[in-house]
Amino acid sequence: MDYTDIAGQLCKTCHLFGSRRWCLATSGNFSARVGHEQFLISQSGREKSELSPDDLMLCDLDGTALKPEQIPSAETPVHACLYRLDENIGAVLHTHSVPATVLSRAAETGVEITGYEMQKALTGVKSHEATVTVPVFDNDQDMHAMAVRLTKAWRDGRIAVPGLLIRGHGLYAWGADIATARRHIEGFEFLFECLLNEDMRR
Amino acid sequence: MDYTDIAGQLCKTCHLFGSRRWCLATSGNFSARVGHEQFLISQSGREKSELSPDDLMLCDLDGTALKPEQIPSAETPVHACLYRLDENIGAVLHTHSVPATVLSRAAETGVEITGYEMQKALTGVKSHEATVTVPVFDNDQDMHAMAVRLTKAWRDGRIAVPGLLIRGHGLYAWGADIATARRHIEGFEFLFECLLNEDMRR
Amino acid sequence: MDYTDIAGQLCKTCHLFGSRRWCLATSGNFSARVGHEQFLISQSGREKSELSPDDLMLCDLDGTALKPEQIPSAETPVHACLYRLDENIGAVLHTHSVPATVLSRAAETGVEITGYEMQKALTGVKSHEATVTVPVFDNDQDMHAMAVRLTKAWRDGRIAVPGLLIRGHGLYAWGADIATARRHIEGFEFLFECLLNEDMRR
Amino acid sequence: MDYTDIAGQLCKTCHLFGSRRWCLATSGNFSARVGHEQFLISQSGREKSELSPDDLMLCDLDGTALKPEQIPSAETPVHACLYRLDENIGAVLHTHSVPATVLSRAAETGVEITGYEMQKALTGVKSHEATVTVPVFDNDQDMHAMAVRLTKAWRDGRIAVPGLLIRGHGLYAWGADIATARRHIEGFEFLFECLLNEDMRR
Numbered sequence: 001m002d003y004t005d006i007a008g009q010l011c012k013t014c015h016l017f018g019s020r021r022w023c024l025a026t027s028g029n030f031s032a033r034v035g036h037e038q039f040l041i042s043q044s045g046r047e048k049s050e051l052s053p054d055d056l057m058l059c060d061l062d063g064t065a066l067k068p069e070q071i072p073s074a075e076t077p078v079h080a081c082l083y084r085l086d087e088n089i090g091a092v093l094h095t096h097s098v099p100a101t102v103l104s105r106a107a108e109t110g111v112e113i114t115g116y117e118m119q120k121a122l123t124g125v126k127s128h129e130a131t132v133t134v135p136v137f138d139n140d141q142d143m144h145a146m147a148v149r150l151t152k153a154w155r156d157g158r159i160a161v162p163g164l165l166i167r168g169h170g171l172y173a174w175g176a177d178i179a180t181a182r183r184h185i186e187g188f189e190f191l192f193e194c195l196l197n198e199d200m201r202r
Numbered sequence: 203m204d205y206t207d208i209a210g211q212l213c214k215t216c217h218l219f220g221s222r223r224w225c226l227a228t229s230g231n232f233s234a235r236v237g238h239e240q241f242l243i244s245q246s247g248r249e250k251s252e253l254s255p256d257d258l259m260l261c262d263l264d265g266t267a268l269k270p271e272q273i274p275s276a277e278t279p280v281h282a283c284l285y286r287l288d289e290n291i292g293a294v295l296h297t298h299s300v301p302a303t304v305l306s307r308a309a310e311t312g313v314e315i316t317g318y319e320m321q322k323a324l325t326g327v328k329s330h331e332a333t334v335t336v337p338v339f340d341n342d343q344d345m346h347a348m349a350v351r352l353t354k355a356w357r358d359g360r361i362a363v364p365g366l367l368i369r370g371h372g373l374y375a376w377g378a379d380i381a382t383a384r385r386h387i388e389g390f391e392f393l394f395e396c397l398l399n400e401d402m403r404r
Numbered sequence: 405m406d407y408t409d410i411a412g413q414l415c416k417t418c419h420l421f422g423s424r425r426w427c428l429a430t431s432g433n434f435s436a437r438v439g440h441e442q443f444l445i446s447q448s449g450r451e452k453s454e455l456s457p458d459d460l461m462l463c464d465l466d467g468t469a470l471k472p473e474q475i476p477s478a479e480t481p482v483h484a485c486l487y488r489l490d491e492n493i494g495a496v497l498h499t500h501s502v503p504a505t506v507l508s509r510a511a512e513t514g515v516e517i518t519g520y521e522m523q524k525a526l527t528g529v530k531s532h533e534a535t536v537t538v539p540v541f542d543n544d545q546d547m548h549a550m551a552v553r554l555t556k557a558w559r560d561g562r563i564a565v566p567g568l569l570i571r572g573h574g575l576y577a578w579g580a581d582i583a584t585a586r587r588h589i590e591g592f593e594f595l596f597e598c599l600l601n602e603d604m605r606r
Numbered sequence: 607m608d609y610t611d612i613a614g615q616l617c618k619t620c621h622l623f624g625s626r627r628w629c630l631a632t633s634g635n636f637s638a639r640v641g642h643e644q645f646l647i648s649q650s651g652r653e654k655s656e657l658s659p660d661d662l663m664l665c666d667l668d669g670t671a672l673k674p675e676q677i678p679s680a681e682t683p684v685h686a687c688l689y690r691l692d693e694n695i696g697a698v699l700h701t702h703s704v705p706a707t708v709l710s711r712a713a714e715t716g717v718e719i720t721g722y723e724m725q726k727a728l729t730g731v732k733s734h735e736a737t738v739t740v741p742v743f744d745n746d747q748d749m750h751a752m753a754v755r756l757t758k759a760w761r762d763g764r765i766a767v768p769g770l771l772i773r774g775h776g777l778y779a780w781g782a783d784i785a786t787a788r789r790h791i792e793g794f795e796f797l798f799e800c801l802l803n804e805d806m807r808r
Contacts, residue, residue: 025727121227319573525631
């Protein structure tokens with residue numbers, strides 16, 4: 001897929017997630033790999049539900065803007081870190097929903113999920129009988145420090161699903177391409193909403 | 203109704219249900235009978251909120267693809283089994299909503315419903331004073347085994363309404379045509395949302 | 405306003421309420437007075453979110469169809485009864501939402517509301533300090549019997565706001581014209597959603 | 607930005623907030639400063655989800671209509687008071703959502719918020735570790751009296767964030783321009799929905 005197609009698909013995903021209130025108040029950020037050594041990401045502070053290709057910019061895998069006059073999203077170090085960790089990651093999406101925020105604050109180090117068919121939306125999960133643990137990281141205003149912690153957890157094998165929560169901050173999910181990352185976001189968000197509703201029933 | 207009309211109506215129903223978040227992450231599947239001995243069903247893994255007629259395919263009543271290069275939805279055996287059990291079934295719709303998922307996990311063998319006017323959306327129910335029981339089946343990754351259990355329950359008379367729940371997996375509903383099956387899905391989903399809210403109030 | 409304008413405005417209101425899931429599964433019905441002695445109402449079983457002027461029909465104030473081959477909504481006697489009781493009523497709208505259904509089942513003879521600014525959306529209510537009581541009627545499959553009970557309650561002064569609940573069945577609201585009846589529906593539905601949320605917090 | 611652009615942006619914001627059910631039943635009101643000494647505000651009783659530039663009118667900073675035949679929104683004194691208190695305020699938006707209404711009734715004098723990344727949507731908040739207090743004012747049908755209380759609280763330094771709640775009545779938020787005020791509304795509404803969900807989990 002060429003640059004124009006990737007930019008268009010990224011914007012379309014932003015608009016969809018915006019309409020679901022998953023990136024209110026300019027929250028959320030969205031990126032996709034272009035070639036091997038670059039990725040396209042939303043610029044800082046742009047309204048996601050109206051994102052246009054002009055709101056996107058290119059960074060290298062260190063997270064440095066190719067055009068220095070452009071300011072990438074503050075969370076760019078997290079995106080860059082994921083692209084460096086796994087060359088098969090083609091897209092990274094970050095949503096900021098109410099259920100993900102609430103659950104990530106209530107959890108300690110992870111959210112356990114079992115018995116849901118929707119788990120199978122996650123690449124690699126074959127049965128509802130598996131137990132999936134979504135890791136939860138403490139929030140940090142230093143996104144470089146966050147990327148260091150994430151890298152360590154990845155290498156320690158503590159990130160076994162294509163997603164993670166940042167406490168009080170929302171969900172990151174990734175995949176081989178934008179469609180797969182979107183499916184992962186939707187699967188996780190659905191599961192979080194189920195868990196939150198089950199907590200409320202008790 | 204001819205093939206083109208059925209395909210168009212099935213896609214329109216998918217788009218509507220997609221916009222209500224009833225088939226996130228490529229979940230859900232949708233079929234309609236064509237003639238007596240075939241049905242049209244969504245292909246595996248397609249995005250339901252954007253389904254086009256090209257994403258549909260024909261199967262015979264054993265659930266075998268007419269064009270062997272096409273892969274039908276994994277739940278095709280459940281659809282095929284329903285079309286075999288009752289020649290008056292013209293459409294089978296499967297949604298994957300949060301309320302249906304949560305309730306099906308909390309229930310044992312069935313969800314009892316009484317006192318709601320909305321029960322009358324279900325063909326055959328004449329009064330809000332009736333008691334309707336939606337059967338709940340355990341989930342299974344073997345959809346052929348699921349179809350065998352469903353067939354046995356049907357023949358034992360344990361499926362008295364045009365719908366059933368699979369635990370942690372969502373709702374199946376059917377009807378004489380797509381409009382009727384849609385009305386049944388909407389009626390059940392509404393009732394499940396009421397039940398879930400009543401549980402939360404307690 | 406002439407017939408065409410009234411029909412268009414009624415359809416537009418139906419589509420809006422449909423998009424909010426207030427009339428799923430062909431539930432809900434909507435009418436507006438035309439001249440003094442007739443009203444326009446949705447025909448039985450039509451999909452409200454797609455209602456077109458052809459789905460509407462004329463009845464006289466006894467609720468009898470002007471064209472005997474058309475079948476009006478089953479709840480027509482309730483609409484007709486309201487038009488007879490007050491010549492200033494120009495529109496009657498009936499929604500079937502989750503909060504109205506849940507609250508009407510939990511309440512006894514009325515839902516009390518006080519301290520909400522939104523109460524002022526109801527014609528005649530001047531302050532959030534007033535106490536508004538929405539009467540709740542038991543449901544009945546005999547809509548003529550329902551109309552008789554409603555008429556008695558009206559004459560006894562037990563219907564002091566422009567709306568009422570039917571248990572497990574939803575909300576009726578009315579007003580001098582379609583815009584006013586819509587404002588009343590929206591005000592009540594908002595208040596019911598607040599009350600339901602307050603119950604869940606406890 | 608000229609008058610036409612401001613009117614267009616204000617209407618677009620109204621439509622968006624209307625689609626989120628944040629100004630049902632003609633509730634809510636929206637204004638933006640034009641030049642130094644005037645502001646544009648929605649006229650009384652207009653449907654916000656369909657607002658057109660013709661539904662807007664000009665007031666001076668005392669809240670007096672420039673064209674005396676036009677009736678501004680009843681809450682105009684609150685808008686005018688904010689424009690007088692801070693010449694850097696360019697837009698004031700008032701939404702009337704379920705979560706803001708429910709929380710404002712449950713709170714005493716303020717709603718405390720800490721540990722959420724979304725706090726950073728509020729101008730001046732740099733970290734999720736800050737504690738943000740949204741002041742809650744008792745409701746009053748006399749909006750001039752409300753403006754006097756608000757002015758006193760402002761001068762006493764009790765309004766440290768760009769927003770406030772009126773009990774049972776909803777949220778006011780403001781900013782240097784419409785986009786900033788919108789970001790503040792979205793940030794607050796998101797946070798209120800989180801808090802309400804956390805209350806329900808307990």
